[in-house]
Amino acid sequence: MKSTPHRFTFVVSDQGTRKDRTEVLIETFIRKQLRLKAHTVTRVEESQACMLVHIDRLGKRLLRCGVCRRRCLEVHDIRKEREWRDLSMRALPLKLRYRPRRVECPRCGVRVEDFPWAEPWARVTTALFNAVARLARELSWQGTARQYGLNWKSVATIVKRAVEYGLRHRARPPVHVIGIDEVSRRKGQVYLTVVYDLERRVLLWVGDDRTEEAVRPFFTKEMGARRCHTLRVVCMDMWAPYAALVREHATNAQILFDRFHIVKHLHEAVEEVRRTEMRRLSLKERVVFKRSRWLLLKNPWNLTGDQKERLSTMVRWNTPIVRAYYLKESFQLFWDYRQPARAKAHLEKWMRSAMASRLEPFKKFVRTLRSHLDGILPWTKQRLSNGAVEGMNNKIKSISHRSFGFRSAKNFIAAIYHCCARLPLPVER
Numbered sequence: 001m002k003s004t005p006h007r008f009t010f011v012v013s014d015q016g017t018r019k020d021r022t023e024v025l026i027e028t029f030i031r032k033q034l035r036l037k038a039h040t041v042t043r044v045e046e047s048q049a050c051m052l053v054h055i056d057r058l059g060k061r062l063l064r065c066g067v068c069r070r071r072c073l074e075v076h077d078i079r080k081e082r083e084w085r086d087l088s089m090r091a092l093p094l095k096l097r098y099r100p101r102r103v104e105c106p107r108c109g110v111r112v113e114d115f116p117w118a119e120p121w122a123r124v125t126t127a128l129f130n131a132v133a134r135l136a137r138e139l140s141w142q143g144t145a146r147q148y149g150l151n152w153k154s155v156a157t158i159v160k161r162a163v164e165y166g167l168r169h170r171a172r173p174p175v176h177v178i179g180i181d182e183v184s185r186r187k188g189q190v191y192l193t194v195v196y197d198l199e200r201r202v203l204l205w206v207g208d209d210r211t212e213e214a215v216r217p218f219f220t221k222e223m224g225a226r227r228c229h230t231l232r233v234v235c236m237d238m239w240a241p242y243a244a245l246v247r248e249h250a251t252n253a254q255i256l257f258d259r260f261h262i263v264k265h266l267h268e269a270v271e272e273v274r275r276t277e278m279r280r281l282s283l284k285e286r287v288v289f290k291r292s293r294w295l296l297l298k299n300p301w302n303l304t305g306d307q308k309e310r311l312s313t314m315v316r317w318n319t320p321i322v323r324a325y326y327l328k329e330s331f332q333l334f335w336d337y338r339q340p341a342r343a344k345a346h347l348e349k350w351m352r353s354a355m356a357s358r359l360e361p362f363k364k365f366v367r368t369l370r371s372h373l374d375g376i377l378p379w380t381k382q383r384l385s386n387g388a389v390e391g392m393n394n395k396i397k398s399i400s401h402r403s404f405g406f407r408s409a410k411n412f413i414a415a416i417y418h419c420c421a422r423l424p425l426p427v428e429r
């Protein structure tokens, strides 16, 4: 490794007439970039692989405690050399090398000093840490690693550390309206529970299953009794096992079964009827019904002329599919009612006709509706739904697709928090 002094020459020109030449040592340049006060850069070595920046304490300047950041008068001892990766200087990776001191803190006792360039546990500088963390919000962990010449594991560690830091330091304003939803991992074999603040449209919490037990810590640990008290509305799926938890921990909150989930179940009923019928039809009849799924699920005013014609043929031909179609359409009127009594009357009437339809999937749907009415009718007053955070659910889906490192739930959960919870990153000093 050769050790030549590096000099940058900055030419300050005064309209081209007189020239002042200012030379800046690379040591000074880096010291200023790192904003060192009690430390200094003693030497910069350049090799094929990296730029190595040697750092030392500056005279007898007071160092700070790594725990409480107070100034300490006494240095206890000098530890062995440590290295930190920093942002690259052009193509060359920059490494800082320093022998940390242990200081005698009047409050904490003997502690490792505070490094102005890095968090105490970090093996990279805060500048590099934050750059990696920011890019990992947009790219896969593999892609981020490639960009910064790190390995996948280092990026995983940085993201997990960033999430830990962010969760400890994030703002916690009172929460009034939450949406509880589930996301699947590994093609629907494993489920996670996600909780959103529907007003701020931000992720609050992720649980590693969708059972009542797995979600309880959200109410007891993440929220606690005091914050649960301000919850006004909790939006969720009818099929979800979370209602009991809300009744137990957030007694002031109104349970609202999510419009988008209800419609999803309704569509599933239509689809089930269609599939059963398709199996029953003759080959010739089937042609008309082929690819009719979207025809039946689409809003009628969105259909093209051609699609309308196909629909009317279907109406003439087959009654179960048509009955399902009309049931679906008439149910949807519910969402426009603003008076609870009228909305209820509509729903009652609808449920009676669905029960009389002799369509088993619809009867099943009605039975579920009936046992959840107290969380469906409040829609007339609380026009809220998890649709507000649908974009975030899609983001989570794309996160699960972009990395094969998420076979472990821990990594996947960290990635979800990292991309959806708007967590703060460590402050660069």
Ligand SMILES: [Zn+2]
Residues within 6 Å of the ligand: 065, 066, 067, 068, 069, 070, 105, 106, 107, 108, 109, 111
């Ligand atoms: Zn201290």
